[in-house]
Amino acid sequence: MDRKQLLEKIIAREAGMFIAVKASEPADCQEMLKTFYLMREMSHSVLAADTLTSYLQDLETAAAAGRNLMTEKYARMENLIPSLNENELIYKIVDIEREWLAEVHKKYPLTIAVEGGFTTYAVCELETYSDATLNLYYRDISLAATQKRNLVEERYQYLYGNLGFKDLEEVEALAQKRAAVKE
Secondary structure, eight states: OOHHHHHHHHHHHHHHHHHHOOOSSOOGGGGOHHHHHHHHHHHHTTSOHHHHHHHHHHHHHHHHTTOOHHHHHHHHHTTOSOOSOOOTHHHHHHHHHHHHHHHHHHHSTTTSOOOTTHHHHHHHHHTTSOHHHHHHHHHHHHHHHHTTOOHHHHHHHHHHHHTTOSOHHHHHHHHHHHHHHHO
């Protein structure tokens, strides 16, 4: 299976789980599946094929066991259930990605927001991953760090490229023009 097919299978599995999430209030994002697909593709775009394959296996194993990883993630975010995985790599991954997010925000402050909920969201999502997938994910970000790559920036380059922009510099320049017009 090629990378594009792998991403499509992962996101289709995630979307099925996402649509099935029963929340106390319906989430608008559940009605915007095109955006969901784009954001999940962005998220996974920087990971190695073996990491993605392992994650797809996590999704398939969960589905076969009647588990919905999206329901579990959101239940964790609302602190409705106890931690799903205590693997120390979760916090190492989140720390690196939080640093990368801060770096990207400094470069593109009008384009990339530093969200207060980033840590909670990331931890709760990573808790749904198997230890095998977490090991591979950590390997991917550790390798990127040694290569002086910022995977958060690469994700946003991927996103905005798919939206028709040349790069983040173009998006930031447009945001600056809009801000100047408002003043």
